[in-house]
Structures are given as structure tokens and as C-alpha cells.
Amino acid sequence: TKHVLADYFGTELVMHQDIADKIKAWFESRNVPFHEVNRLQAMLPRDCTVLPNPLGTASGMWFERPSGQVVVSMPGVPYEMEGLMMSEVLPRLRSHFKLPTTLYETIVTAGIGESSLAALVSDWESALPSKGVSLAYLPSPGQVKVRIGVQGPAEDRKSLAHLLEAEAQAFVDLAYDHVIGRGDSGLPEAVLNMLKKRGETLCTAESCTGGQIAAMLTAVPGASASMWGGVVAYDNRVKQDLLGVSAENLAKHGSVSECVVKAMARGARMRLGTDWALATSGVAGPSGGTAAKPVGLVWMAVAGPEGEMAWCHRFGSQRERIVQRASRRILTHLHEAMREGPRRVG
Amino acid sequence: TKHVLADYFGTELVMHQDIADKIKAWFESRNVPFHEVNRLQAMLPRDCTVLPNPLGTASGMWFERPSGQVVVSMPGVPYEMEGLMMSEVLPRLRSHFKLPTTLYETIVTAGIGESSLAALVSDWESALPSKGVSLAYLPSPGQVKVRIGVQGPAEDRKSLAHLLEAEAQAFVDLAYDHVIGRGDSGLPEAVLNMLKKRGETLCTAESCTGGQIAAMLTAVPGASASMWGGVVAYDNRVKQDLLGVSAENLAKHGSVSECVVKAMARGARMRLGTDWALATSGVAGPSGGTAAKPVGLVWMAVAGPEGEMAWCHRFGSQRERIVQRASRRILTHLHEAMREGPRRVG
Numbered sequence: 001t002k003h004v005l006a007d008y009f010g011t012e013l014v015m016h017q018d019i020a021d022k023i024k025a026w027f028e029s030r031n032v033p034f035h036e037v038n039r040l041q042a043m044l045p046r047d048c049t050v051l052p053n054p055l056g057t058a059s060g061m062w063f064e065r066p067s068g069q070v071v072v073s074m075p076g077v078p079y080e081m082e083g084l085m086m087s088e089v090l091p092r093l094r095s096h097f098k099l100p101t102t103l104y105e106t107i108v109t110a111g112i113g114e115s116s117l118a119a120l121v122s123d124w125e126s127a128l129p130s131k132g133v134s135l136a137y138l139p140s141p142g143q144v145k146v147r148i149g150v151q152g153p154a155e156d157r158k159s160l161a162h163l164l165e166a167e168a169q170a171f172v173d174l175a176y177d178h179v180i181g182r183g184d185s186g187l188p189e190a191v192l193n194m195l196k197k198r199g200e201t202l203c204t205a206e207s208c209t210g211g212q213i214a215a216m217l218t219a220v221p222g223a224s225a226s227m228w229g230g231v232v233a234y235d236n237r238v239k240q241d242l243l244g245v246s247a248e249n250l251a252k253h254g255s256v257s258e259c260v261v262k263a264m265a266r267g268a269r270m271r272l273g274t275d276w277a278l279a280t281s282g283v284a285g286p287s288g289g290t291a292a293k294p295v296g297l298v299w300m301a302v303a304g305p306e307g308e309m310a311w312c313h314r315f316g317s318q319r320e321r322i323v324q325r326a327s328r329r330i331l332t333h334l335h336e337a338m339r340e341g342p343r344r345v346g
Numbered sequence: 347t348k349h350v351l352a353d354y355f356g357t358e359l360v361m362h363q364d365i366a367d368k369i370k371a372w373f374e375s376r377n378v379p380f381h382e383v384n385r386l387q388a389m390l391p392r393d394c395t396v397l398p399n400p401l402g403t404a405s406g407m408w409f410e411r412p413s414g415q416v417v418v419s420m421p422g423v424p425y426e427m428e429g430l431m432m433s434e435v436l437p438r439l440r441s442h443f444k445l446p447t448t449l450y451e452t453i454v455t456a457g458i459g460e461s462s463l464a465a466l467v468s469d470w471e472s473a474l475p476s477k478g479v480s481l482a483y484l485p486s487p488g489q490v491k492v493r494i495g496v497q498g499p500a501e502d503r504k505s506l507a508h509l510l511e512a513e514a515q516a517f518v519d520l521a522y523d524h525v526i527g528r529g530d531s532g533l534p535e536a537v538l539n540m541l542k543k544r545g546e547t548l549c550t551a552e553s554c555t556g557g558q559i560a561a562m563l564t565a566v567p568g569a570s571a572s573m574w575g576g577v578v579a580y581d582n583r584v585k586q587d588l589l590g591v592s593a594e595n596l597a598k599h600g601s602v603s604e605c606v607v608k609a610m611a612r613g614a615r616m617r618l619g620t621d622w623a624l625a626t627s628g629v630a631g632p633s634g635g636t637a638a639k640p641v642g643l644v645w646m647a648v649a650g651p652e653g654e655m656a657w658c659h660r661f662g663s664q665r666e667r668i669v670q671r672a673s674r675r676i677l678t679h680l681h682e683a684m685r686e687g688p689r690r691v692g
Contacts, residue, residue: 031660032459033462035461035465055662055664077485079664079667113378115383115384116378116379119381139423203584204557206557206560209561209564210560210569210573211552211557211558211559211560211561211563211564211576211578212557212561213557214556214557214560214561215555215556215557215558215560218555218557218578218580218630218669219556219665219666219669221631221633222633223556223580224580224581227556227580227581228581228583228584229578229579229580229584229588230557230577231575231577231578231588232550232557232564232576232577232578233575234564234569234570234573234574234575235575237574237618237619238549238574238575238618241617241618241619242575242618271587271588272583272584272587272588284564286567287568314377316376316401318401319567320565321425323561323564323565
């Protein structure tokens with residue numbers, strides 16, 4: 001790529017020693033052997049602004065044409081490209097061009113499908129275009145984000161922000177029961193924030209979700225303040241030995257049952273000593289389904305200071321989506337339980 | 347979309363009652379209210395082949411032009427599009443057009459970076475183009491897949507397959523120490539397959555990876571045959587109470603240490619009663635790093651029939667990638683440990 005770019009912009013490749021040093025340091029910090037081919041990554045066009053890559057060894061290149069056009073070349077590794085876009089390219093583009101202001105607000109809902117949500121807010125939504133407000137539904141398994149956008153000249157920024165906030169609030173009022181957060185905050189963030197505000201702790205007891213709920217929660221920086229841990233009780237022996245589910249109930253009701261999932265949540269809460277515990281047990285498939293307990297059927301329970309509650313859901317037939325949707329749904333139930341609890345918070 | 351397509355192909359939209367019935371049944375099976383707007387999804391062009399969507403309610407459309415060209419419209423939800431592509435579109439395209447045969451073989455490596463791997467096999471790789479063989483490196487955190495491809499007329503299928511197998515074997519011989527599987531099988535599949543062959547079981551004790559290893563393993567259908575479960579020991583109390591790590595060692599060495607990670611693996615193996623146990627403890631960041639134990643430093647241990655082994659790795663600075671790469675790396679260590687063990691298998 002860089003040879004083509006150097007040709008196209010009438011310049012030549014030269015060694016950028018400062019970049020070569022950075023690349024060498026990058027390899028050394030990882031204890032990875034530094035090859036000559038890696039040093040060649042610092043051979044870059046003379047007449048361009050080299051954009052240092054904070055996450056890897058391939059630099060970005062910023063070319064300006066006499067006409068004022070800007071051409072940017074970025075590394076191909078997706079997360080490196082994303083990092084460079086955020087750290088270098090977007091700030092430079094913003095200062096280089098006079099762009100119209102676009103403001104967005106994202107609101108996260110859970111436990112309701114896209115079409116039911118759209119039906120709920122349809123009157124509000126149909127009035128938006130005449131106000132110059134755009135709306136996008138961003139669905140993912142078990143969660144629908146709604147992105148509200150306004151656009152206008154930079155000098156109108158203040159009134160645009162007011163309009164955006166008013167419309168966001170209108171949406172929240174209409175869909176209050178399903179709203180779990182604003183901004184980039186997803187369900188795990190919303191749950192962890194609420195726990196932190198309440199000064200309470202959480203653990204998990206996962207059978208069919210196999211660690212996914214714990215992984216979602218601990219993916220959030222700072223999760224350790226409220227999330228103490230959990231048990232992946234995939235085999236029934238683990239349900240008995242670590243969570244104290246009785247062999248009798250496992251034999252009588254089966255591991256996918258209200259009785260067992262409540263016992264799992266209760267056992268995890270007691271043995272890990274947290275305020276709340278979540279438990280799942282279901283049929284993730286592709287095998288193991290029966291007429292009474294088909295693939296996609298998941299029992300889930302929340303144990304809290306006031307006891308246990310359980311729910312039974314059906315989540316389609318695809319293993320990966322069953323696990324994802326069950327993990328999201330149980331966080332929705334916990335969120336509701338905390339919102340309805342005696343120490344209700346805003 | 348469908349209005350535009352109907353216009354473009356000179357046809358009109360009509361109600362396809364069979365599709366409407368299917369959509370209604372789909373909603374009913376999920377206990378989701380069926381709206382009139384959902385029934386409208388069965389209004390589809392008269393002169394096209396409607397492709398039933400096994401995973402959702404938006405049908406695909408297959409148009410054939412007099413010139414022999416084919417235009418296919420598919421639902422936008424990615425996993426639905428993928429399902430329809432596999433179930434309907436690809437088989438129809440294959441029977442509609444006479445296509446050259448392309449054969450691929452994918453080999454999965456782990457624990458080695460893309461450029462080191464390329465250096466290892468460079469002589470072999472440079473001879474491939476002259477034989478009409480293509481090669482692609484498909485890197486992801488902690489794992490590099492190598493895809494070897496051959497292409498030719500359908501009648502040469504047999505000799506193409508021989509060529510492909512010979513080149514795949516040549517690659518495996520060169521990179522043997524890093525190869526963990528063939529085909530779509532990733533690390534979790536490779537580890538679970540090896541456990542199953544040996545008739546052995548596994549559990550996890552995760553601190554910094556927070557359930558990700560268990561989630562990766564249990565994402566594989568049939569994982570329950572060998573994977574019994576695990577403990578997410580995010581808080582030190584859980585490391586003590588559920589895994590039996592001593593308060594003394596936690597205080598003396600810190601939770602991110604060889605001593606603690608070995609004790610976690612040993613404790614999990616004993617308490618869950620499995621043949622093997624994996625444990626991780628590290629600094630996933632963004633906060634919590636020190637000069638001695640910076641963000642990205644992860645201790646990991648494998649406990650097995652012959653005792654425990656531990657390793658210390660550095661995995662960059664991004665929380666999500668640290669967790670991903672640590673999870674992959676420990677599975678590589680387990681894979682190696684099993685391959686080197688007394689009951690070595692092929």
C-alpha cells in the first residue's frame with residue numbers, strides 16, 4: 001500500500017527512525033523477537049504526516065492534496081484501525097474541516113422486541129421527521145438500542161442539545177419499563193451501576209449459560225467493586241457439591257426446573273456471601289431437548305435480600321443465541337428487581 | 347426494498363398466504379404478539395421465487411433475468427442472512443451456474459504470532475504460487491488460522507483434493523508445535539476433543555478472565571461431556587472460600603502470583619473432582635496496574651494428574667483483548683500438556 005501511495009502522491013519512502021524505535025520497543029515490551037521485516041514498517045513516505053499507532057506497529061499516513069482534500073491510510077487490523085481513528089484521525093479531521101454538528105443520544109432497552117417497542121412509541125416517532133430529528137433502532141439479541149440524532153450548523157449547538165434532550169426524555173417516559181440505561185451503557189453496566197449505588201454485591205450460578213453472564217459482567221472495567229464471582233455448574237455434581245442443590249430435587253424435577261434454579265441461586269448467594277445471585281439452567285442444544293423441555297427453554301432465578309424469584313423463557317433454537325439472550329434477560333430481571341426494591345434508586 | 351424490486355423486475359406485490367401462515371406460527375411459537383405489520387411481510391413480488399427464512403420472518407427473494415442473471419434479496423439481520431445463504435442461496439447458485447471447484451483446508455495454530463509463523467514456513471510458502479495454491483493468514487487474538495486453497499475445473503476435483511491434502515500436511519509438519527486443529531475446529535473444540543478421546547474431565551478457576559474460558563468451552567455443543575464447570579473467583583473471598591487459597595498466601599504474594607494461581611487450579615481440581623483444572627489471575631485493567639504487575643500481566647496455571655504448571659504472560663493493555671488472549675493462551679497450554687502427557691494421542 002505505502003509504495004502505491006508514495007507513487008501516487010509523488011514522494012518516496014524513507015526510514016522514519018523515531019517510528020522504528022517505537023516499533024522495536026513495542027516488540028521488546030512483549031518479549032517477541034524483532035525481525036528486520038518489522039523494521040521495514042518504519043519505511044514510510046517522506047511527504048506525509050505519520051500517525052503513530054498506539055496499539056500496533058503499522059503506522060497511519062495522512063496526505064494533504066493541494067486542492068485541500070485529505071487522504072488517510074490506516075492499518076488493516078480492525079481494533080488498531082479503530083484506535084488510530086479515535087486517537088488521531090477524527091480529532092485531525094474535526095480541526096481540518098468545518099463540519100455541521102451532529103448530536104446523538106442512545107437509549108438502551110431490554111426485554112422487549114423491536115416491533116413491540118416501535119408500536120409503543122409510534123405516535124412520538126411519527127412526529128420526529130417534521131422536527132428534523134432522526135431515529136434508528138439498533139437491535140441485538142435480548143437488547144434494543146434506540147439512537148436519536150439531530151443535525152445542524154455548529155453555531156446552533158446549544159438549541160440542538162436542548163431538542164435532543166427533550167426527545168430523549170419523551171422516549172424514556174414512553175418506554176420507561178424497558179429502559180435500562182443511556183449512552184453506551186449496556187445491561188451489564190446498568191446492573192453494575194445500580195449495585196454500586198446501593199452498595200450491594202452479586203454472584204452467578206450458571207448452568208446453560210456456562211460462564212457467559214460472569215464474562216459479560218466482568219468485561220466492564222471496575223466490575224470487581226460489586227461482582228464477586230460465581231460458579232459454572234455445568235455438571236450436576238457441581239450443582240450439588242458447590243451450590244448445595246439436593247440430589248433428590250435434581251432427580252425429581254430435573255436440572256432444568258424452577259426448583260433447581262432457585263436452589264442454585266440461593267446456594268450461590270449463601271456460599272459466596274453476596275446480596276444478590278443469578279442462576280440459569282436450560283437446554284442450549286442442539287441435543288438434549290424433549291417435548292416437555294425443548295431446546296431453547298431456560299429457567300432463570302434471581303435470589304436477593306427478599307427471597308428468590310424464577311422465570312421460564314423460550315429463546316429460539318440456536319445455541320449461541322440462546323446463551324446470549326438468556327444472559328441478557330436475567331440481567332433485565334435483576335435490574336427490574338433492584339428498581340422495584342425497597343431502596344429504589346433513579 | 348421489495349417495492350423497488352417489484353418495480354424493477356416489472357411485477358407486483360401479492361399476498362403469499364403460505365408465508366403469512368409461517369410467520370404467524372413463528373410468532374405464536376415464541377408467545378410474541380402478531381401485529382398486522384408482521385403479516386405484511388408476506389406481501390411479496392408475484393414473479394419471484396420466495397426463499398423461506400428458517401430463522402426469522404423476512405423472506406428472501408430470487409429473481410431470474412432473461413439474460414440468465416440472478417438477483418437475490420436477503421433479510422438484513424446478519425444471522426438470518428447467514429442462515430438463508432446456507433440453506434437456500436448457495437445450493438441454488440451451485441445448481442444454477444457451472445462454477446469452478448474451489449477447495450479449502452483451514453489449519454488452526456495458537457501461541458505463535460502471524461509474522462513468526464510466516465518466518466517458520468517461508469520456504470514452503472514461497473513455492474506455493476507456482477503450484478497454483480493460495481494461502482491466507484487469518485489472525486485473531488491468541489490464534490492464527492491458515493487457509494490453503496486450490497481452484498480448478500470441476501472434473502479435476504480428485505487431483506485438486508490430493509494437492510490440497512499434501513500441502514496441508516506439509517504445513518502441519520513444519521508448524522507442528524503450534525498446530526491445534528484442522529477445519530473449523532478452534533482451540534476450545536481441539537481441547538474438548540482431546541479430553542473426550544482421553545476420557546478425562548476439566549474445570550476452570552478464573553479471576554481476571556471472569557468466566558470467559560468457561561463460556562468459550564461451553565459454547566461448543568457437547569461440551570458437557572468433559573467440561574464439568576468452574577468457579578469465577580473475582581473477589582479474594584471467593585478464592586478462599588470456594589477454592590481453598592490460603593489468606594496467608596494471598597496477603598504474602600498477592601492474588602496475581604504463581605503461588606496463588608497454582609493454588610486456585612489445585613483447589614478447583616480437587617473440589618470439582620476433575621482430571622484437569624485451569625486457573626488465571628492477572629491485571630485486566632484499566633486500573634490496578636503497578637510497576638511490578640502492570641496491566642496485561644496474567645499468571646495462569648494448569649493442574650493435572652501430574653501436578654501443576656504455571657506461566658506468566660503479558661497481553662497488551664486493552665481489557666477485552668487481555669481477557670481473550672489469556673483465555674486462548676491457557677487452552678494452548680492445556681493442549682500442549684495433554685499432547686505431551688503419558689497418554690499421548692494423535
